[in-house]
Amino acid sequence: MPRFLKISLWIGMAFLYVPIFVLIIYSFNSSRRGSVWGGFSTHWYGELFRDEKILQAAWISLKIGVYSATGATVLGVLASVVLVRFGAFKGRRLFSSLVSAPLVMPEVITGISLLLLFISAEQFLGWPAQRGILTITIAHITFCTAFVIVVVQPRLADMDSSLEEASRDLGAGPATTFCLVTLPIIAPALMSAWLLAFILSFDDLVIASFTSGPGATTLPMLIFSKIKIAVSPDVNALATLIILTVGIALTLVMLGLRKGRKQ
Template sequence: MPRFLKFSLWAGFAFLYAPIFVLIGYSFNASRRGSVWGGFSTHWYGELFRDEQILNAAWISLKIGVLSATGATILGLLGAVAMVRFGKFRGRTLFAGLMSAPLVMPEVITGISLLLLFISAEQLIGWPAGRGLLTITIAHITFCTAFVLVVLQPRMASMERSLEEASRDLGAGPVTTFFLVTLPVIAPAIVSGWLLAFILSFDDLVIASFTAGPGSTTLPMLIFSKIKIAVSPDINALATIIILVAALGLVAAMFFSRRQSD
């Protein structure tokens, strides 16, 4: 490899990962000031697990993430089936455009639109009553479905139709074929879509800020409120734990993928 390409490669890695390593290092800072090194200590990890506010926000984000990812995966799967298996139908172009709109729509616009929708629905039919976990979950399902569809549609389009045809020839109905043949084949894409939707929901700040209410503060909202003045060491410790969990998930995914390929 030419020296220039090597330099560009390592410069890119440094640009991406050097700030992360600095953050991890400062999570072991003994000082109360996150930007001033005061010696090595694990004190802030203990403080983090004793902070009820952070633990409650993390639990809320996990619940919303799981529910949103599950709902978005179901809707994205149905949308992929409609786009791939039903061919050309009336309104296909409009349907594809509506499903893809959240991909390019600014989150601020999406958040404001959903907030106005929830307020109008509450005034007209009384549901949803106020803003909280339900409204955040609905909002996250709305914009995560498009990302799941992007993952599932190519996988379904590239699937061998002969497998489904063989199942039908052996006497299986369309529903049985879908659950026993189609779903197992596209299962890796379904898992990938679910994980992508979960990460998007867990990481969201803008849309959740518009659709949240009292008692429904998510972890990104709490972190944003804490770092408005300065970054505290306990936030560095929280970020380090999140990075560790994400890294372990990536390693586990690579391990299972390698085992399947072998």
């Protein structure tokens, strides 16, 4: 490989990782002024766990993340089956466009359109009576499904279909075959898709801000309101915790993927 390529790869990697490391280092800074090093301290972590507002927002975000990831994984797997196994059918193009457009749709547009839908629905149907965890979850399922498909679809397409055929030949119905043969085979992809959907939901600021109502402040909404006003060192600590949690979860999934491949 030409040296130029190698160098640009490592410079690019550094560009991606240096900010994250800076953040982690400064989360252990005892100084209130973010950039001046005042010595090692875990003070801000303690502060974090005493902050009722942060804990509450984290709990709300966690709940929304779990609901959204689960819903998006179910819908995304069904949509992937349609795209991979159904061949040509009338409306395939519309279907394929509909499930992949949220990938690129600017968040402000998705956000405002869902809010206006919810408000109109409330005017005419009386539902949803108020916006909050439920409406944010619906919004998150909508955009996370597209990302689930990106992860699951290639896996489904690559899968050895002779196993499914064998199962059908032995008399199992399509639903049984899917649950007992297909799902276990693509399980690692399902895990990473779920995790990706969870993280996208847990991280979303824009769509949640539009579709939320009083009493449902998610963690990104709280973080955004904090860092807009001033630097707050406790956000560094919070960020480090999020990064570490995600890192560990991802490593576990990757190990799972590897094991699955070896088997």
